[in-house]
Amino acid sequence: MRRTKEEAEQTRNLLLDAAEKVFLEQGVSRASLEAIAREAGMTRGAIYWHFRDKAALYGAMLDRVRLPLERLRDEFVREPDADPAEVIERLCLAALETLAGDAQVQRVYTIVFHRREREADNQVWRDAELEGRRRAARVMLECFQAAQAAGRLRPGVTPEMGQLTLELYFTGLFYAWLLEPEYFDLLKDTPAMIRRILDGLLLPPG
16 A cells, blocks of 8 residues: 555656646646646546646646745744744745755746746636745745734834735746846845845844
């Protein structure tokens, strides 16, 4: 039974790998389940054994690369004398490092930003992306609420404003860097930008 479960998981991952490749090459809407199955060396029936439809396959592909913000936040907060402002900055830097250092993350987010056609009626793809966005937003909002409780927000800044500011910054950052990685150095140029943004949202300690 254990080997059967391991084999099923291996098959599932092979299908997700194939979906990444086909979505990246053809775009999400144009990619067919037949093409994905063929790339994986399997039948279309194998896809339906693991995924309800192409939307479920797309959502599972996104799930594999989502940054575990909840776990990272909890780890940082457990540290002695954890500063909520520092926790926010470390989460931002973790997102940068993950994007810069993980080729799979780069492939999947290239699909999201540059290979996923934006049809007005394409709700199934939108729902898969919104789920991850809302989870990340919730974690960051909780971090800014902790900063507010510690008296670290600048006058006029709300937790909601802080969370949305970072969400919009990272959306544009991911889009621009994945479109043209040579445009700027992700790890050298952007940490200072993030600190400038946080300086406008958060008060220094003390």
